[in-house]
Amino acid sequence: MELTPASEIQYRTRNFQQKLVEQAVDGAVVLLQSDIFYFTGTVQNSYLFIPASGEPVLMVKKSITRGQQESPLKNVVAIKNPKQIPEILSAYGYNGFSKIGLELDVLPFNIYKSYENIFPNTEFVDCSPAIKETRAIKSSYEIDLLRGALTVSDQAFLAVPSFLREGMSELELAALFEAEMRKRGFAGPCKMRAFNQDFYLGNICTGGSGFYPNYFDGPVGGQGASVAQPQGAGWKKINRNEVIYIDYTCIVKGYTGDQTRIFCIGELPAKLVKAFEDAVLIETEIVKSIKPGTLAEEPYLLALKLAAELGYQDNFMGYKQDQVKFIGHGIGLELDEWPILAKGMKTPIMPGMTFALEPKFVFPEGAIGTENSFVMTETGPQRLNTAPEVITYITC
Amino acid sequence: MELTPASEIQYRTRNFQQKLVEQAVDGAVVLLQSDIFYFTGTVQNSYLFIPASGEPVLMVKKSITRGQQESPLKNVVAIKNPKQIPEILSAYGYNGFSKIGLELDVLPFNIYKSYENIFPNTEFVDCSPAIKETRAIKSSYEIDLLRGALTVSDQAFLAVPSFLREGMSELELAALFEAEMRKRGFAGPCKMRAFNQDFYLGNICTGGSGFYPNYFDGPVGGQGASVAQPQGAGWKKINRNEVIYIDYTCIVKGYTGDQTRIFCIGELPAKLVKAFEDAVLIETEIVKSIKPGTLAEEPYLLALKLAAELGYQDNFMGYKQDQVKFIGHGIGLELDEWPILAKGMKTPIMPGMTFALEPKFVFPEGAIGTENSFVMTETGPQRLNTAPEVITYITC
Secondary structure, eight states: OOOOOHHHHHHHHHHHHHHHHHTTOSEEEEOOHHHHHHHHSOOOEEEEEEESSSOOEEEEEEOHHHHHHHOOOSEEEEOSOGGGHHHHHHHTTOOOOSEEEEOTTTSBHHHHHHHHHHSTTOEEEEOHHHHHHHHHBOOHHHHHHHHHHHHHHHHHHHHHHHHOOTTOBHHHHHHHHHHHHHTTTBOOOOOOSSTTOOOOSEEEEEGGGGGOOOSSSSSOOOOOSBTTBOSSOOSOBOOTTSOEEEEEEEEETTEEEEEEEEEEESOOOHHHHHHHHHHHHHHHHHHHHOOTTOBTTHHHHHHHHHHHHTTOTTTBTSSGGGOOSEEEEEOSSSSSEEEEEETTOOOBOOTTBEEEEOOEEEETTEEEEOBEEEEEETTEEEEOOOSOOSEEEEOO | OOOOOHHHHHHHHHHHHHHHHHTTOSEEEEOOHHHHHHHHSOOOEEEEEEESSSOOEEEEEEOHHHHHHHOOOSEEEEOSOGGGHHHHHHHTTOOOOSEEEEOTTTSBHHHHHHHHHHSTTOEEEEOHHHHHHHHHBOOHHHHHHHHHHHHHHHHHHHHHHHHOOTTOBHHHHHHHHHHHHHTTTOOOOOOOSSTTOOOOSEEEEEGGGGGOOOSSSSSOOOOOSBTTBOSSOOSOBOOTTSOEEEEEEEEETTEEEEEEEEEEESOOOHHHHHHHHHHHHHHHHHHHHOOTTOBTTHHHHHHHHHHHHTTOTTTBTSSGGGOOSEEEEEOSSSSSEEEEEETTOOOBOOTTBEEEEOOEEEETTEEEEOBEEEEEETTEEEEOOOSOOSOEEEOO
8 A cells, every 4th residue: 555655654753843843742643543643654653742842643543563664763663551651751851841732623522521631730731723734735745645645536527427327316326426436545534623514425415305404514415314313314205497516525645636527417597507606606716816815715705795786695605604614624534624715814825735616596496506625826726626517417 | 294292392391491400500501503403403504502400492593494493492592692592581580590511521611711701600511412312212202213224224225235335435436335325325424522633434344444444433543535635545555365344433314324244256365254244243242242231341341352262352443552442332423422432431221222343353454343233122133224235345
């Protein structure tokens, strides 16, 4: 299997260590799998210590064999219980901590309390913002991995006309679509850092299904297969002349591409065709307007203005009371990375940042719009997926 | 869509309220989606207050429309920000709290801190054990839902001979297997309450793939599709005369069935055939030995003893240093519910508890064993899945 290069891990670690120094902490204990993978190149049941300066130590509960095979870190050692962390770190010369960073945005309270016992007389601070900032700027190695995930996504979208048929259920279509990605290396789950925000894998809504709102902080809900999973594909049969909305993440080698395309068996009402064209128009205007340094809220504010001018006040990014207040989101090892292209976000969009842009509209007749994945370059956003941005009509 | 009956929600709430009274708390603020679904019948971005006595209040941020349609609770109201919780509860006569329960096993530290601000001068206690205890005893309504999920699982396993072929990759097999469940209503994600413990959907290992250990607290790892997702199906091609191990969860209407079956194209070495028979033997002995009141550790201790007598010290529930110390786990809305059939677990297995039993062995040649899902009845465990417990040989 392809391993993460040592140089890549070193580069990421150095960037994060700079922020640790700025935060005046002695180091960070990193526990979330996506962060551990980012800084070690392996996903184990483990505890990672990154000192403000010096070599990190990965302490692995299970599986140490695999951790040592996969991680280019110099210090990968076995551990049985997190209580041993101070003793192991001391052997590497790391001790007498006064301030340690923890991922306080995701760490469950009871686990946090156990670290108060493991490191008595130590102050804990949240190192997640520093991790998110570090991870937000992707290396060219990461951008290639993301492009690889989107290539698989493209292949699945291009295959849709070969299996989409009138009368099949949304769930049957989801099964076939997901299988196209899966056989090409898709491996979930789709990770979100936010508490309680599962996107599962994606969202297929046909006709009125796209009008169902749900818990998710996204523009489109879907009826879902049951009240226990009220999102995406459900039991509804697919009809002629209705909008078929497919919004899917594609996670390959850990990286999460995100793309939405529209299909139809037969013909779409002129109103929906116009809405699709307007969504593409909004996207085009946003892409033209973004340069390195553009604040993350600006694309949203521009989209909001254009949508209002085009008459979509009640339909833009959800219907009426269920409208969401963003136009895009960072993508990488998680689906909700930085930058968040939303009102109030004043961070600049910098080269190396990767994000999905998704202008969408919701009508009683269904959901429609577009979504592509981009990387910011020195000259502006570059699209990473290649499936044609058109409504694909199935004529069988 | 099928809604959870009001009587079911009332019964669950009453059971939990009894425990709240025992814990001497004024009520619990429930936030985890699986717990919210259990007590409300709907999955929304919401905040649920269950008082120690009286009617619960579900405060919904998104989507209030859907929350009101789906939940049989009397009090389902809109909320914009969790800061409004005390004001809303006060309108229902709930105020002056001295002690409130929170799900401290899963609640991220930063969210916990925000509740300290929302409820000043209030002590917080962990109400997750009380929730887990309540959820551990399933009603007949829930057992029927679990049986439904396992029927879909059975159908997928029975379909395997129609598509399993020599030379396909594990990922191709996974794609086809998952599609069989998906089109019949499977909707993930597979939920685990433990931090960092993703099982994704399941595990397909063929031949030596089954010898790869990984992070997961289970007997079998698998190579996986990449170092970012080192679990289950990978790129290995499936050969003749090797063991094909398929362990999958099947989540339908929120309930998680769990089943493992063994396949082979051609013939298996006698050693592996014997190991399969011994796994079934161990399961049979366990099932005979369990009665209502049996302590949760006893099945594990019995299995450990039998495995040692049969000569599998190094192979039982993992290989050598990667062996795990349990023989089964509770199943329901999550994959790691109570009871945990593991060393040191002194809780009695009671009627209504549902669990998976999975005696398995790992050899350099691959992983083999069995797994079925059970409900405890007054007279002993009853199997909920029906796929024949045999090695299925494909002769094409």
